[in-house]
Structure formats: structure tokens, C-alpha cells
Amino acid sequence: MSDAWKLFPFPTIADDSLSDGSLFEVHADCRRCPTRECTLDETTENGAPRQCRFGLTYARIDRDRVLAGVVAPDLPNPTTRTKRRIRLERNRHVSSARVRRSVDVVRALGPGVVDSFEAGREVALAAVKSDPEMQRAVAAQLRRDAENDLNQSHDFMQMVKLVKGYAEALLRERLPKLSPEDAAEQLHNEGAIYFATQLMVLKMDSLQYINELNRAAGGESTFGVHPLVLKYKRIYDWTAKQKKLRIFLGSTHRQVHYNGHAIGTLIQALLDNMVKYAPARSEASVEFTELAHSVEVRFRSLGPRIEEDEVLGIFMPKVRAKAARVAESAGQGIGLAAAKQISDSLHLGLACAQDAIEDATFPGFYMTTFRFELVTSG
Incomplete structure (x- = not known):
């Protein structure tokens, strides 16, 4: 055409x-x-x-x-x-x-x-x-594009990690008794550099899961769901505070047995999406529902409209809903694609749902929920 x-x-x-x-x-x-x-x-x-x-x-x-x-x-x-x-x-x-x-x-x-x-x-x-054949063809082409992005980003990744190392050294020098995360939360300038480089590293790590289908499998360990989510929430709290976005975190004592880095990348992608698109001065939450042999994790926040026929596309690399592109010009559409890749590999059932009626306080925004389910260990 x-x-x-x-x-x-x-x-x-x-x-x-x-x-x-x-x-x-x-x-x-x-x-x-x-x-x-x-x-x-x-x-x-x-x-x-x-x-x-x-x-x-x-x-x-x-x-x-x-x-x-x-x-x-x-x-x-x-x-x-x-x-x-x-x-x-x-x-x-x-x-x-x-x-x-x-x-x-x-x-x-x-x-x-x-x-x-x-x-x-x-x-x-x-x-x-x-058409499964078309799905595989689309996925293959998008993975080739992601591989090119990954190859081009290698040198930049090394630079980001170098800057992150300098930031950690400054934090240790100023507050030697605290961990880098705790020190960064107390020191505005050094903390800004530290959290910014942390986010860059996390986002670029997402490319690995687009390109390497089986990377999420293997390397399993047992860990608590709440501590892992809290770890990534602390990284995003600095960015959330800049737009006065309040993120409430629920509680669960359940443990799971997975590749922790893969689950962490999925959590990071959903937090990144939440902080990027939620309107300033709004509220968001990460909630847990403990089931008989699993725990459901839900990320709830206001976001721009996702049309019914766009739900499939938002999980594809380099594809973003039109309202999201208007609301936020930055973004490559990589994070949610990586999250879906991990979810499909580990059978976590990542899905998105959105209220049909816009929020009364923030016109043009709708309550949006991303959910997935982790099988608990023990």
C-alpha cells in the first residue's frame, strides 16, 4: 500500500x-x-x-x-x-x-x-x-531490531556503569556507614546521579530479554516478593517524588522460586510505566493478593487511554498507544515488551485492564491495572 x-x-x-x-x-x-x-x-x-x-x-x-x-x-x-x-x-x-x-x-x-x-x-x-505464523514473524523482526539497539548501546552501557561507580564512591565518601540506596535518599545531588544511572542500567537490561528468549529461565533462587518489589520501588521513588506521585506498597510475606533478575526486570518495567504515565500529584499502588498456591501482584495507577485494539500492541517492542505518545513523548516501547517476554517464558499471565470511565480529578486519565501471578514456594 x-x-x-x-x-x-x-x-x-x-x-x-x-x-x-x-x-x-x-x-x-x-x-x-x-x-x-x-x-x-x-x-x-x-x-x-x-x-x-x-x-x-x-x-x-x-x-x-x-x-x-x-x-x-x-x-x-x-x-x-x-x-x-x-x-x-x-x-x-x-x-x-x-x-x-x-x-x-x-x-x-x-x-x-x-x-x-x-x-x-x-x-x-x-x-x-x-495467525501464529504472523505472530512469530512479527516477534522475530522486532527481536532483530532490539538486537541492533542492544549492540549500539554497549558502549553507552559501559559509560553509564562508570558514572554509577563514581556516584557510589561519592556516596560512600559522604555517608560511609550507609548503603548506596540509603545514602542516595539523603543526599539530593549525589542521589540524583545515582538513581538516574540506576534507571538507565535497568532499562538497558530490558533489551536482553527481548533478544534472548530463554534468559528468564534458569538461575532460580528463593526470595521474598515484597522485598524485591520494595528494592525497585526505592529506585523509582526519587523520580516519583519529582512529580509528587505517591506510590503505596502493600504487604505479603510469601516467597517464590524464580530467576530473581528476570522478575526484577518485570517489576522495574511496570514501575517505570507507572511513574512515566501517571499524572503529577496523583496516587498509585502495588497490591498483593495471596491465593492458595500463588500471589497475584497488581500495579494500579492512572494512565492515558488504551483503546481496546491497542492492548495487544502495548506489549510489542517499539509500539506505544497513541494517547501515551501524546502524554509522554519519550519512550521506546521496550519495557513492557521485555516484561511480556519474561511473563510468557515463565507463564506468569501478565495482562492489562483499564476502567472505561475517565478519572473525575484527572480528565483524560483512566485507572489502569497491570497484573501477573507468581507461584509461591514451600
Whole structure:
């Protein structure tokens, strides 16, 4: 379908895919754009020309694709950057009326040409859900992408660990009788460096579980569920405090027998998701329900809307719900994918559920629960 868009006169963008038009190639600045905010604009009516922060004109075609990288010289209230492009990029001039007319024409051809969000997504998701071969193919491609990320991050990981070592040395020098975690909680500047590097190391460790399917198995030991969750909560408390997010931790004395690093990575991913997306000044919780031979762990917090057909996708590498991308621009969609990989390997049943009604205090946010279950030992 992407080849058909080369017949459209102007360049288009759909997710991370850029297509040249028949009259204009993709603008070099669109290829380099760090945000592609034009693809996240879901409020503008289809076909209405708008100016992006870099001064280029875009217009929404449907919920998946935008026309981008032209310069409409007749836009009302042009920004300084737009005025500069109008002056210097005359070869990119396209009137607002022509932009709107081109979108209207292609939309009139129907979903077979537009490949609209409504027509295409249900077919694709149904195929992924029902076809094991397609599931394996998607997973294999995403793992190859993750392997590239892992190889590229090796040198950066070494640097992060070096900085973490320096931070620990500073903490020992200032408060030699305390553990690094306790000292970091008492020293603001040194603690900020320590916890920031801790988070970097934890997040980059997640890549290992995307790339190495069997890494979660083996190396088992017996440990308490509550102490492990508390360990990672303490690391995230520093970040949570910056946005005045209160995280309540329940209690359980149950012990389990698993690979502790793998379970820790799963817990870290859910805490990271919680702290990243919960609104400032809200409350979140980690709760435990003790069953006959297991303990259920639930991470509950407010989060942006997850559409029903996006639940499957949020556990895939580099895939994030659209509302999450609007609420938080940062994020690679790796943490939850690693958590799901670990859960599937160890049969933990990681799942996500969300209330249908938005929160009364924080409009646009919904109570979201991630849960998994650990078999208890003894």
C-alpha cells in the first residue's frame, strides 16, 4: 500500500514510514524530525492545513497518515520559521486550498486507497491475533531490531556503569556507614546521579530479554516478593517524588522460586510505566493478593487511554498507544515488551485492564491495572 502513495502529489508520513509524492519528495527536515508531532495531531479536521513547529505545512489525511513537508504561503498567522520557509523555499509552495482539495480527493476514493485507520487496523490485528505464523514473524523482526539497539548501546552501557561507580564512591565518601540506596535518599545531588544511572542500567537490561528468549529461565533462587518489589520501588521513588506521585506498597510475606533478575526486570518495567504515565500529584499502588498456591501482584495507577485494539500492541517492542505518545513523548516501547517476554517464558499471565470511565480529578486519565501471578514456594 505504501507504493500507491507515490501517486499522491505530496509526501506523506504514516507512523515511522515516509513516502515520496509524485510532485515532491519527502522534505529533508521531515526525515530528520525528532518528534513528528504532526502524526500525533488527532484534533485537527482532515485536510485542514496546519504549520508544524519547524515551519512546514501538514494536513491530516486520516488517523494514520498525514500530508507533510510542503509550505503553504497563505496560512493565517505564520510563525517566524514559516515566514522564513515561505521566503526561501518557493519550490515547496502549495496553497492551502490545494492541500485541502488533494486530501478531499484521495479520501473520496475510499478506504481501499486511503488505507484508513478504520478499514486497515481491524484486519491487521485480527491476522496477528489468529495467525501464529504472523505472530512469530512479527516477534522475530522486532527481536532483530532490539538486537541492533542492544549492540549500539554497549558502549553507552559501559559509560553509564562508570558514572554509577563514581556516584557510589561519592556516596560512600559522604555517608560511609550507609548503603548506596540509603545514602542516595539523603543526599539530593549525589542521589540524583545515582538513581538516574540506576534507571538507565535497568532499562538497558530490558533489551536482553527481548533478544534472548530463554534468559528468564534458569538461575532460580528463593526470595521474598515484597522485598524485591520494595528494592525497585526505592529506585523509582526519587523520580516519583519529582512529580509528587505517591506510590503505596502493600504487604505479603510469601516467597517464590524464580530467576530473581528476570522478575526484577518485570517489576522495574511496570514501575517505570507507572511513574512515566501517571499524572503529577496523583496516587498509585502495588497490591498483593495471596491465593492458595500463588500471589497475584497488581500495579494500579492512572494512565492515558488504551483503546481496546491497542492492548495487544502495548506489549510489542517499539509500539506505544497513541494517547501515551501524546502524554509522554519519550519512550521506546521496550519495557513492557521485555516484561511480556519474561511473563510468557515463565507463564506468569501478565495482562492489562483499564476502567472505561475517565478519572473525575484527572480528565483524560483512566485507572489502569497491570497484573501477573507468581507461584509461591514451600
